[in-house]
Amino acid sequence: MLLEPRETFEALRRDFRWKIPNDFNIGRVVADDWAARHPERVCLQHFSPDGRHLSMTYGELSSQSSALAEALTELGVIRGDRVALLMPQCFETVIAHVAIYKMGAITLPLALLFGEEALEYRLRDAGARVIVTNSFGLQRLKAIKARLPALQTVISVDGSGPNVIGFRSMIEGRSGLFDIVDTGPDTPALMIYTSGTTGPPKGALHGHRVLAGHIPGFQLAHDYLPQPDDKIWTPSDWAWAGGLLNALLPALMLGVPVVSSPAQKFDPHMAFRIMAEMKVRNAFIPPTALRLLKAVDKPREAYDLVLRSIGSAGESLGRETYEWVKAALGIVPNEFYGQTECNFVLSSAAHLGVSKGGFIGKAVPGHEVAIIDAEGRELPAGQTGQVAIKRPDPVMFLGYWNNPKATEDKFIGDWMKTGDLGRQDEEGYVQFFGRDDDVITSSGYRIGPAEIEDCLIGHPAVRLAAVIGKPDALRTEIVKAFVVLQDGYTAQAVLSAEIRDWVKNRLSMHEYPREVEFVTELPLTTSGKVIRRLLRDQEIAKAS
Numbered sequence: 001m002l003l004e005p006r007e008t009f010e011a012l013r014r015d016f017r018w019k020i021p022n023d024f025n026i027g028r029v030v031a032d033d034w035a036a037r038h039p040e041r042v043c044l045q046h047f048s049p050d051g052r053h054l055s056m057t058y059g060e061l062s063s064q065s066s067a068l069a070e071a072l073t074e075l076g077v078i079r080g081d082r083v084a085l086l087m088p089q090c091f092e093t094v095i096a097h098v099a100i101y102k103m104g105a106i107t108l109p110l111a112l113l114f115g116e117e118a119l120e121y122r123l124r125d126a127g128a129r130v131i132v133t134n135s136f137g138l139q140r141l142k143a144i145k146a147r148l149p150a151l152q153t154v155i156s157v158d159g160s161g162p163n164v165i166g167f168r169s170m171i172e173g174r175s176g177l178f179d180i181v182d183t184g185p186d187t188p189a190l191m192i193y194t195s196g197t198t199g200p201p202k203g204a205l206h207g208h209r210v211l212a213g214h215i216p217g218f219q220l221a222h223d224y225l226p227q228p229d230d231k232i233w234t235p236s237d238w239a240w241a242g243g244l245l246n247a248l249l250p251a252l253m254l255g256v257p258v259v260s261s262p263a264q265k266f267d268p269h270m271a272f273r274i275m276a277e278m279k280v281r282n283a284f285i286p287p288t289a290l291r292l293l294k295a296v297d298k299p300r301e302a303y304d305l306v307l308r309s310i311g312s313a314g315e316s317l318g319r320e321t322y323e324w325v326k327a328a329l330g331i332v333p334n335e336f337y338g339q340t341e342c343n344f345v346l347s348s349a350a351h352l353g354v355s356k357g358g359f360i361g362k363a364v365p366g367h368e369v370a371i372i373d374a375e376g377r378e379l380p381a382g383q384t385g386q387v388a389i390k391r392p393d394p395v396m397f398l399g400y401w402n403n404p405k406a407t408e409d410k411f412i413g414d415w416m417k418t419g420d421l422g423r424q425d426e427e428g429y430v431q432f433f434g435r436d437d438d439v440i441t442s443s444g445y446r447i448g449p450a451e452i453e454d455c456l457i458g459h460p461a462v463r464l465a466a467v468i469g470k471p472d473a474l475r476t477e478i479v480k481a482f483v484v485l486q487d488g489y490t491a492q493a494v495l496s497a498e499i500r501d502w503v504k505n506r507l508s509m510h511e512y513p514r515e516v517e518f519v520t521e522l523p524l525t526t527s528g529k530v531i532r533r534l535l536r537d538q539e540i541a542k543a544s
């Protein structure tokens with residue numbers, strides 16, 4: 001799966017072939033294979049605000065995950081069972097992941113930020129049998145546990161309670177030897193619910209091959225990782241495809257240490273402190289978080305950074321943020337693209353000259369990506385259509401959990417529809433236009449919010465922006481912008497007029513926001529993405 005270096009991106013695409021072994025197992029490749037050769041090699045480092053950072057080696061990860069697999073087997077957990085992980089970034093989370101993969105069971109990563117309703121929905125829908133969590137998660141579970149009959153076992157890494165098993169007590173005193181069960185590329189390994197940005201979340205079930213499928217994109221987005229001293233960190237929760245599959249698992253597979261950090265609201269100063277103190281060389285930072293980093297003045301002078309690559313995905317990065325990262329951090333960020341169902345299929349690769357502000361990037365070696373029309377026909381360069389990925393593809397999901405209809409609807413012929421609109425230029429760069437349902441229809445025009453938001457962010461007063469279509473009797477919809485201001489600016493009519501003109505002068509006339517509303521924050525998913533749907537619903541409610 002590793003890329004063999006080539007001079008050009010095109011040569012990489014031309015020469016690349018998937019070679020995924022028939023007995024592929026995520027637990028083996030991220031832990032035991034390394035432990036067999038380099039047991040002392042560090043695989044994880046935990047950032048602690050008090051400066052006492054702890055490390056873990058591949059040898060420890062391998063034996064502790066085997067011990068946990070043995071203990072879970074004794075509890076009756078078998079291949080195919082869903083084991084929920086309601087955990088922050090910490091060593092135990094990784095131990096549990098690896099144990100479950102070795103057993104042929106299925107991990108169900110859940111974000112600690114989920115409220116009770118969100119948790120109950122996912123645990124019930126997945127029919128999770130076991131949950132591994134911490135004292136914070138135990139609190140959340142209290143109210144819902146009785147309504148989840150399938151959930152038989154609760155394991156906690158700290159804190160205790162009635163019928164709660166201690167994580168450490170499960171692995172202590174065991175041999176640390178476990179025979180990895182037989183798994184192949186298509187054996188179910190993990191299930192991640194989509195972010196729920198546009199509708200009710202669906203469980204995307206993946207086979208072990210999903211990790212192999214991420215490797216080429218991961219290597220390119222980090223400028224030929226692994227290189228000596230590489231070390232990765234992400235502020236993204238490991239419960240998302242972003243944190244888990246764009247950072248944690250591929251890095252462990254390639255022998256690159258991963259820095260973990262305590263869960264908290266994204267704090268730009270803390271982010272720089274973590275990267276400086278832990279000597280982070282590679283970072284996966286989603287666009288909204290990158291924009292928030294702007295709050296730190298002259299970061300390269302304030303912090304001793306050794307960062308060499310930044311990958312960013314999950315939302316549109318946009319030209320403005322791209323340029324800011326280049327200027328402020330001295331790194332060309334590599335934007336990439338994917339979704340929980342089929343991740344990391346487009347990417348930039350700055351070291352190979354594939355990088356263009358305002359464009360996501362090109363189809364990663366090993367993946368076929370096209371812009372298609374409603375009938376599934378490939379569209380030529382310049383035309384806007386749906387971004388689609390051709391099957392088979394190792395990063396492509398096995399299907400939605402318990403929802404064959406939704407799975408079927410996701411395809412047209414051999415194309416998997418992403419629900420995102422984009423266009424390709426003559427060189428093969430894909431530009432993001434907007435999610436299908438975020439596209440604004442105004443006076444007969446189809447307007448994508450991404451470009452307008454990007455333009456707004458270029459205004460010195462704007463920190464974050466979200467653009468929606470507000471229902472309008474005359475024009476169907478009008479463009480409305482919600483704007484969070486930078487510190488030091490006050491919300492007033494002159495500023496909103498100035499911001500409207502800013503867009504009017506830079507984009508086409510029909511794209512400028514007729515309304516600008518200043519807000520103190522935007523509704524974000526727990527993975528940090530703007531939920532435009534909620535802003536739209538608010539406007540509809542106000543109008544009726």
Ligand code: ATP
Nearest residue numbers: 194195196197198199314315316336337338339340
């Ligand atoms: P749901 O499917 O539940 O509505 P979601 O689509 O946000 O939620 P994810 O699978 O986490 O859940 O996110 C994938 C989506 O994120 C993509 O379909 C796309 O809309 C957006 N996205 C990812 N990368 C990029 C990017 N580089 N540029 C623009 N959008 C991106």
Ligand code: MG
Nearest residue numbers: 194339340419
């Ligand atoms: Mg989606």
